[in-house]
Amino acid sequence: MISEIMTLIKTHQRIFIYRHVNPDPDAIGSQVGLARMLQISFPEKQIFSVGSPSSSLAWISDEMGLEKLPTVDDLVIVVDCANRGRIDGPLPVEPTIKIDHHPNLDPYAKINWVKEGTSSCAELIYELYQTNPGMLKLNMKIASALYAGIIGDTVNFSTGDTTSETFQVAADLRRFGVDVSQISHEATAIDFQISKLFGFVMTNMEVNDHGLGCILIPQRVLKGLNIAWGDEDAIIPLPGQLIDVKMWLIFIESPTGNYRVHLRSKTIPIDGVARKFAGGGHPLTSGTYVDDLQDVEALIKATDKLLDTQKSA
Incomplete structure (x- = not known):
């Protein structure tokens, strides 16, 4: 399935990435982490993050909007969204790829890469990178977004879905220079x-x-x-x-x-x-x-x- 996803990514010039409404750190981290990863890996492509900006999560990213929407010729990827009805933003075409870790009760995309029980969708985005290290690139900014997604959905590594693989991914991301102290502060800070x-x-x-x-x-x-x-x-x-x-x-x-x-x-x-x-x-x-x-x-x-x-x- 990952091979199919990579084939579609390689063959499309424009890629639109959606996530769920009322986003949490995993939704934003997965979305912008994947978008940034594809952008630096395929600089000739146009990558768009679709959705309403979240002021409370702007510390992860505010790189999203509703201005550009996909056509039938574009690749549509939806991350961290279990149900089609919760996708944020207008979606005039059918979703092509669903990447998620919730129970797959609504397989709304043509390709549904869903791993229930995985700590977070951000962990799956890292798996996509890890499976294609010669083709996909990752830097500190991307690693930081994915790390934010992981600690958000695991509530600082305290949930039952936190596995040894989760800790290994977090350690791998840390090697890219992620400021774990700053991200933990941002994730728990309140006004x-x-x-x-x-x-x-x-x-x-x-x-x-x-x-x-x-x-x-x-x-x-x-x-x-x-x-x-x-x-x-x-x-x-x-x-x-x-x-x-x-x-x-x-x-x-x-x-x-x-x-x-x-x-x-x-x-x-x-x-x-x-x-x-x-x-x-x-x-x-x-x-x-x-x-x-x-x-x-x-x-x-x-x-x-x-x-x-x-x-x-």
Whole structure:
């Protein structure tokens, strides 16, 4: 499959790389890491990163936009995006290649290179390079983007998908001169407004007897703290620091009135609940959107039922 991907890369003059909406460090790191790698490896080609810029992740890159879109003659690669519906930006043609590490429940591309259980999509981009070292080039800037993606999705090498291969890739990237201290600082740094949102979450979160923590963050709170919707991701791991919390749900009201939902669990797979509500993700880290407060309650009940069932088993 990697050979097929490389053949397509070699035979196309224009290559468009997409990722998912509301990007995290792995989405941005994989996207720009691959784009930069192809650009320096094939300087005669035109490489475009498609998507809305993320101010909170500009420290990785802001090299993306929505100005140029692919045609049927171009190569379209989508990284770190499990479902077609979550691809960021207009996509007037069919995706050619999907590179991902989430469960492949939606094989929307012609070629679906999906390795479920891999720590991050950034690790797969490095594997692409490692398999073609004579053809693909890598420098410190690319290595830094990929390293940021890895520590983002592994939460600083703390998730169950962190393997010995993950550490080996990180060590290989470090040899390119990656400033691991600076990247770790950037990945965990918060501003004063986000620190106040931390306080709101810990003050208002409810935890039931089963160990389910829930918090709803309305738009008025984000606006009151001058936090743009989509820039609040730093608070997502926060409830997991509490000893009594086994699973947690964070509902964030969007400007249009629906809710972005982060589903997290320490040990019990929660992605099945996300899929029941048209979402998905990893076993312990998933997400979806719900339309209204009635759906919020339904999702809370479904998650609590899962937790109660597993606790009784």
